[in-house]
Amino acid sequence: MAEFLEIENVSKSFGSLCAVDKISLSIHRGEFFSLLGPSGCGKTTLLRMLAGFERPDSGRILLAGQDITSHPPNKRKVNTIFQSYALFPHLTVRQNIAFGLQVQKLPKAEIDAQVDKMLALVQLEAEADKKPALISGGQKQRVAVARALIMKPQVLLLDEPLAALDLKLRQKMLLELDIIHDEVGITFVYVTHDQGEAMSLSDRIAVMNRGKTEQVGTPTEIYEAPRSSFVAAFIGDTNFFEGEARELVDKEYSRLKIEGFPDLVCFNDKNISAGNPVYLSIRPEKFGIGRAKPSLGGKHNIVPGRVEDVIYLGGMTKYWVRVDEYKIAINQQHNRFYLDEEPIRWNDDVWIWWHADDGFMLERYSEADENLMSLPPESLGEGAEP
Amino acid sequence: MKRSRLPFVVTIGVLIFFYLPIMVLVVNSFNASTYGGHWGGFSLRWYLKLMGQRDILLALENTIIIAISATLASCILGTTAAFALHYYKSALQRCHFILIYTPLVVPEILMGMSLLLAFVAVGVRLGLFTIFLAHVTFCVSYVAMVVLARLQDFDMAVIEAAQDLGANWWVTTWRVLAPMLAPGIASGALLALTLSVDDFVISFFVAGPGSTTLPIRIYSMIKFGSPAVLNALSTILLAVTFILVWASQRLTTNKEKAT
């Protein structure tokens, strides 16, 4: 049985540029699904194909079992919330919301009743007779939501609906969108380049890069078990180490050789065979750090290093630890000052450790991805730091 | 520090230079004496006399017919041209833009002459129809430019939004595009109307026998007619032009305040 919204091998090129490259996705009914990726990765293009504004070069789009690939936008039970909202400037809020039903030529009494219900849902009763130019950004966004929801779409498409709002309003609208989604139970497909938004709202996320999906999964899966080095770098902070996979130990674990480190063990869920070059990715908060060598057995890796920098951030402390040529970022909840021992300081010799399950062996990314990752996090979206 | 009086004096001087002749003309149209040299008391006799001249009324009728028909035609053509220019971007559209823009800068006398040559070459009989065609050629450009400026102000995503909400092209055009463009089209129409009513040079070239327009009539009256009647006629023309320009300005600024 096919999924509710099925995207099958869809591609779209503009001239020589392949904006969307053979993407396949299955989206469940009622799901909050996000498309997340850096600027220009093809999110909007994919969304516009779902809405019907662009025709795929190849592939199919199925909605509730029906092939809608070649249906025009006005014949799809899919509605869009545009990044600029695209409210009709010559109509009042009420007329904007009523537009879709008026096009369907419903009786006036019924339109009025439904519009009133929508106005109540988005709490805009007081602004009903104002023109869009006279209401605030957050209110405009709610009009756009109401105007789309009144059509009772099977899927609601949202293209960075919060990008134009300031941070505070964005957080408020984020919450409202979440509530509306729970209330109406419609499938949402949400485009964003902001990982914070995607993480907090979505049931599942598709991380996109250069026209392809890198990984599809729940926010936890994507953060905790990135399938590619691009995903690991794009979502949150991470430390990368260049190494080489060695022989398997214990079925799912491999030995790993990294220049300047003792022999390591690492979870190898991707069955990378011995001899392949890999990246090891470890999130800063997965490390332990201490002056004394811990007595941990089995699947722990324990490495000596020297502290090069300590940044106290209130909620946590960030250490930069030098191990051979690597400068490793480590986040710790507190710096033990009030607990037992002396705090760790600059130039202290320390031990750092992590569990084999917390490191990920990833295939090496291409040079183009590397350039993308060397950008400061702001340019890719909000950093993952709390 | 004392501000220099010079800019003030220059401004007043320039304004006097511009408007004094017009003021003299307006005042003289109410002057009872035949020759403008001295004030013979307030009178409307020149206006009454004007009403009695059949050839002037005929010229007025011609002017109105041409102005209205040329305005309508250029509004439709100009709006569609502006829309095409804005919506579709290609090398051909750049060419289109230049073609639309050129009539605004080509000297009128050149336009008039080339139109005359074209009409003669094709063998069209000169008359109201040729004047209409000539007026449309330059009015289209003005309407297109005004509407294009409007279009550039608003978000074309509204067209997609309308389609997204179930509207077909016809509904989108009538319920979204037309109302949004209306102020632009109206101010373009008023501009076209003014230009058509005022035009002398081009009309002079392409007018045939029996198709005299008001400006051409006025020109011949300078040579043969009574200057006082001419003053009255010019004052009326001036008032009409002024009202049209004022209305056009109002439409444009109102729209700016709303967005």
Ligand SMILES: Nc1ncnc2c1ncn2[C@@H]1O[C@H](COP(=O)(O)OP(=O)(O)OP(=O)(O)O)[C@@H](O)[C@H]1O
């Ligand atoms: N109509 C078009 N004509 C030509 N190229 C286009 C067109 N639309 C998009 N592109 C190109 O396709 C690529 C993907 O664009 P798209 O708008 O889908 O990216 P995006 O992921 O939405 O990025 P952003 O986060 O910046 O909105 C870009 O390189 C863009 O330049």
Ligand SMILES: [Mg+2]
């Ligand atoms: Mg986009």
